[in-house]
Amino acid sequence: MSCVLVTTNNGLYKPKPRIDVLHWRGIGRFLRWRHGRLFGQLLLLFVAIIVVYDGLTGPPFAPENLATNTVWLQYRGFVMLALLLVGNLFCMNCPFTIPRSLARKWSGTGRRWPRTLRNKWVALAVLFVYLFLYEWLDLWASPWLTAWIVVAYFVSSFILEFFFAESPFCKYICPLGTFNYVGSTISPLQIQVTNQEVCRTCVGKECVNGSQDANGKILMLGCGTELFPPQITSNLNCTLCLDCTRACPHDNIGLVKRPWLNELKTARAWPRRWDISLLVWVFTFAGLSNAFGMTPPIYQLAAWLSGRLQTTNEGILLLLIFAMLNLILPFVMGVGTAWGSNRLSRVWEPLRITFSKYTPILVPFAFAVWLAHYGFHFATGAFSIIPATQNFLIDHGIYILGSNPNWLLSNIVPLNWLLPLQLIILIVGFGGSYYVLTEIGRHEKASFVTQLPWLLLLFMLAITAVYLFNLPMEMRGTGLMH
Numbered sequence: 001m002s003c004v005l006v007t008t009n010n011g012l013y014k015p016k017p018r019i020d021v022l023h024w025r026g027i028g029r030f031l032r033w034r035h036g037r038l039f040g041q042l043l044l045l046f047v048a049i050i051v052v053y054d055g056l057t058g059p060p061f062a063p064e065n066l067a068t069n070t071v072w073l074q075y076r077g078f079v080m081l082a083l084l085l086v087g088n089l090f091c092m093n094c095p096f097t098i099p100r101s102l103a104r105k106w107s108g109t110g111r112r113w114p115r116t117l118r119n120k121w122v123a124l125a126v127l128f129v130y131l132f133l134y135e136w137l138d139l140w141a142s143p144w145l146t147a148w149i150v151v152a153y154f155v156s157s158f159i160l161e162f163f164f165a166e167s168p169f170c171k172y173i174c175p176l177g178t179f180n181y182v183g184s185t186i187s188p189l190q191i192q193v194t195n196q197e198v199c200r201t202c203v204g205k206e207c208v209n210g211s212q213d214a215n216g217k218i219l220m221l222g223c224g225t226e227l228f229p230p231q232i233t234s235n236l237n238c239t240l241c242l243d244c245t246r247a248c249p250h251d252n253i254g255l256v257k258r259p260w261l262n263e264l265k266t267a268r269a270w271p272r273r274w275d276i277s278l279l280v281w282v283f284t285f286a287g288l289s290n291a292f293g294m295t296p297p298i299y300q301l302a303a304w305l306s307g308r309l310q311t312t313n314e315g316i317l318l319l320l321i322f323a324m325l326n327l328i329l330p331f332v333m334g335v336g337t338a339w340g341s342n343r344l345s346r347v348w349e350p351l352r353i354t355f356s357k358y359t360p361i362l363v364p365f366a367f368a369v370w371l372a373h374y375g376f377h378f379a380t381g382a383f384s385i386i387p388a389t390q391n392f393l394i395d396h397g398i399y400i401l402g403s404n405p406n407w408l409l410s411n412i413v414p415l416n417w418l419l420p421l422q423l424i425i426l427i428v429g430f431g432g433s434y435y436v437l438t439e440i441g442r443h444e445k446a447s448f449v450t451q452l453p454w455l456l457l458l459f460m461l462a463i464t465a466v467y468l469f470n471l472p473m474e475m476r477g478t479g480l481m482h
């Protein structure tokens with residue numbers, strides 16, 4: 001527990017207790033340790049090397065290969081839990097930032113990322129392409145392609161950091177980071193300064209500028225994504241690297257507990273920009289379309305489209321379906337709802353403002369959809385990592401985990417629990433979104449009628465999700481595929 005100083009109405013400062021993880025005994029010290037992050041990164045680098053190696057040389061059947069098993073089953077389950085319970089732990093320990101840091105060291109300061117690209121449009125496009133390729137190329141079933149994706153990550157982060165400053169790969173490109181940024185807006189921890197007064201009089205602003213010795217040698221890195229901690233209102237773009245906390249000479253930054261959903265109901269926590277808002281809409285609709293991609297109706301839709309367009313090219317058909325579901329539909333429904341809400345309100349404001357103001361209401365429900373989906377895969381396949389690891393070791397003459405993999409190990413909960421659990425997650429997510437809507441409405445002094453289009457939209461999304469999760473889903477990449 002530490003204190004944050006806040007200004008009261010009469011101008012005096014009074015201490016307010018807050019929970020700061022960086023001041024917890026043991027873990028806090030470890031996180032503040034200069035090499036604390038490197039420890040986690042090296043651990044994940046080791047995992048990444050195994051993934052690439054087994055992906056390129058191991059068994060071709062997805063559940064038996066550590067590449068597909070780790071990336072598409074374990075990683076996605078853990079990342080959702082981490083975002084929900086802690087924050088952006090994957091970016092904190094991301095192994096792809098190791099070549100990135102080397103590139104930064106070798107290249108010096110680097111050029112500025114082009115001004116026209118300093119937004120989320122590229123990230124949005126890359127996320128779309130990534131989700132499309134996942135479905136089209138059945139990445140979850142291909143250890144070989146999975147391994148090459150990991151290699152591509154390392155190469156891209158190195159090249160971009162070599163030529164540009166501002167960690168453009170993390171901030172503007174990486175689809176995993178993009179997903180995690182949006183997901184982490186519901187996380188219970190956030191970077192926060194303890195005393196704004198100290199920041200006001202701080203000369204070096206080392207948290208963002210870093211520090212150097214007299215010879216220009218870098219002593220401490222400042223924020224790679226160029227966030228300025230005294231002004232942070234959101235987890236968007238924060239990789240939780242904690243460089244700022246180590247760089248601040250006044251020990252004025254904490255990793256602080258905040259109420260769940262606080263960021264989403266806080267006015268102006270996010271810039272009111274089209275790119276950021278649309279990214280959240282794509283995140284939401286992609287959650288539904290991704291689940292849809294594992295159910296029988298997608299094949300019926302593809303067959304119908306194939307007949308209309310007179311083509312059997314699976315790539316074209318899928319691209320059209322995904323473009324419709326993940327780009328056109330969210331844009332039309334988002335702007336349409338904002339327009340409706342605008343018309344029903346007595347206060348006219350630009351469509352962009354209405355659209356951005358209410359976009360945060362989507363996040364709890366969207367997160368619930370992804371959690372229910374990735375949680376499904378994790379719950380049906382998490383234990384398959386045991387025989388896959390045994391198999392990997394046996395193939396290399398190591399028998400410490402036995403010599404007979406039990407390929408029946410797979411699900412971690414009884415299969416008949418899955419649907420009820422998914423429905424509970426969806427109901428909680430819907431409740432969270434409804435709560436954020438009412439809080440935004442209260443803050444904006446918006447009438448019930450003004451909020452009605454957003455409420456209808458939430459209901460439509462909820463009905464769609466319940467319908468989808470009631471359909472039979474492919475148990476991709478799990479031991480149950482045997």
Ligand code: SF4
Nearest residue numbers: 199202205206207248
């Ligand atoms: S270096 Fe520390 S004291 Fe200075 S502006 Fe940053 S957070 Fe505030």
Ligand code: SF4
Nearest residue numbers: 223238239241242244
């Ligand atoms: S604000 Fe910047 S330096 Fe601090 S944890 Fe987030 S990304 Fe890292």
